[in-house]
Amino acid sequence: MRPSTPPLPKAGIPSLPALRHALVQRLTTEQAPLLRSLLDGLGSPLHLMLPQVFEANARAFQQTLREAGVDGQLLFAKKANKARCLVERCPGLGLGVDAASVPELVAALAAGVPGAHIGISGPAKHPALLALSLHHDCLVAMDSPEELLDYAALAQSLQRRARVLLRWRPPSQPRSRFGMDDTELAQALALCVEHRAQLQLQGFSFHLSGYDAVERARCAQRLVERCTEARGLGLPCDTLDIGGGFAVRYVEEAAWQDFIARQSPQDYHAGKTFEGFYPYASASPGPQMLERILSHAEGGRTLARRLREEGLRLLLEPGRALLDQAGFTLFRVQGVKDRPAEGYGLVTVEGMSFSLSEQWFNSEFLPDPLLLGGSASGPYPAAVAGASCLDSDMLSWRKLPLPSRPKPGDALVYLNTAGYQMDSNESPFHELPLPRKVSLEVDANSGLRWRLDEVPPVTPPLPLSL
Numbered sequence: 001m002r003p004s005t006p007p008l009p010k011a012g013i014p015s016l017p018a019l020r021h022a023l024v025q026r027l028t029t030e031q032a033p034l035l036r037s038l039l040d041g042l043g044s045p046l047h048l049m050l051p052q053v054f055e056a057n058a059r060a061f062q063q064t065l066r067e068a069g070v071d072g073q074l075l076f077a078k079k080a081n082k083a084r085c086l087v088e089r090c091p092g093l094g095l096g097v098d099a100a101s102v103p104e105l106v107a108a109l110a111a112g113v114p115g116a117h118i119g120i121s122g123p124a125k126h127p128a129l130l131a132l133s134l135h136h137d138c139l140v141a142m143d144s145p146e147e148l149l150d151y152a153a154l155a156q157s158l159q160r161r162a163r164v165l166l167r168w169r170p171p172s173q174p175r176s177r178f179g180m181d182d183t184e185l186a187q188a189l190a191l192c193v194e195h196r197a198q199l200q201l202q203g204f205s206f207h208l209s210g211y212d213a214v215e216r217a218r219c220a221q222r223l224v225e226r227c228t229e230a231r232g233l234g235l236p237c238d239t240l241d242i243g244g245g246f247a248v249r250y251v252e253e254a255a256w257q258d259f260i261a262r263q264s265p266q267d268y269h270a271g272k273t274f275e276g277f278y279p280y281a282s283a284s285p286g287p288q289m290l291e292r293i294l295s296h297a298e299g300g301r302t303l304a305r306r307l308r309e310e311g312l313r314l315l316l317e318p319g320r321a322l323l324d325q326a327g328f329t330l331f332r333v334q335g336v337k338d339r340p341a342e343g344y345g346l347v348t349v350e351g352m353s354f355s356l357s358e359q360w361f362n363s364e365f366l367p368d369p370l371l372l373g374g375s376a377s378g379p380y381p382a383a384v385a386g387a388s389c390l391d392s393d394m395l396s397w398r399k400l401p402l403p404s405r406p407k408p409g410d411a412l413v414y415l416n417t418a419g420y421q422m423d424s425n426e427s428p429f430h431e432l433p434l435p436r437k438v439s440l441e442v443d444a445n446s447g448l449r450w451r452l453d454e455v456p457p458v459t460p461p462l463p464l465s466l
């Protein structure tokens, strides 16, 4: 379902209304009292997770693969959100997990994801992570010939055979510290031949920064050639992993163009400037971007056709795109300070900007938050700060077009925060506890059910049929 957005205000300070999924719309309007009572009961900030939206996003990707006739599998890039309710859904959806640490791997296994559906990435992996991967048949992306050689030795000592991908560093990524260039890749391939008793080369991978579909398709075509070459050497290579980086649309295109054209440093507290922003209005988000990658043709043959003809399996590792609209974050307003001489206010919330990670990457999470509550004062421009003693702890440097002056106890809702915003930077700074997550579901009678999302589980997992 296409998310809806409120109409644009006509004048005044720049605004950027966030798209809202129908369920998010319902929760933030008719269910606002429920949200406020959860926030009061469980503490601020509070992350609301919507695993049913995650599920729908995964199915949309799978549908795109089916329509293109491509044998493919999704691995959820777990680092994008730690919530248990997400990884728990993966086995039922046929989703694997992309993990880069022992706790991420253990969480995936504990949720019932088969080891063979778990991909391990990251540079120079911890020996404990490699040993667990060997015991559970995980697919490990090797980042250098040295790492590959060490892994072969570990496999020999544990009497296991290692399933590996070779991670390529495309020429367009000269500054990346990940992956192997063409020379290193050739060395790694030779090692796979030499140590074939310990190493089972399954294929190749890459992970690009940026959101260019054509560049991904080109890289994938190069790796199809690499697979053919490896098969010529007698290696069982049948897998191509194009990584993640599928874009998300947070706001309408027109709203984004208008915002970018209008905003200037004076719209931000302290005249703050930024080097750049996430492209909040992607023209081909998620599955549409996958469709563009698969239908990109070279020499008259689309990538989808080449994969079919060569009998290759495609792996994708979306993080952010699987989390589109799958959660949002509530912050309770703690205090409001007017700065009449400067024409705006400072809202301080209970919580810190560590719960909105974009703020710690030299950038700003731009979609407008919603205000639940407010006085009868009329429009009120305000920046939003965290309750720490850091001047840099700002949730919104931008002077937001709030509909009215907030009151202590009101709630600000930052929308669409499940992808990376919630928990990648959270810390117990000031000895505060880490914020909680609640998983919310619509049940068969259209009622709502919630539970705390905690590890270890506070409620038993779904019943097993024995």
Ligand SMILES: *Cc1c(COP(=O)(O)O)cnc(C)c1O
Pocket (backbone or CB within 6 Å): 077, 079, 080, 098, 121, 122, 207, 243, 244, 245, 246, 317, 318, 319, 320, 321
């Ligand atoms: C972070 C990461 C991803 C996920 O990227 P998104 O932009 O969230 O889709 C996938 N693969 C690897 C190897 C990563 O490091």
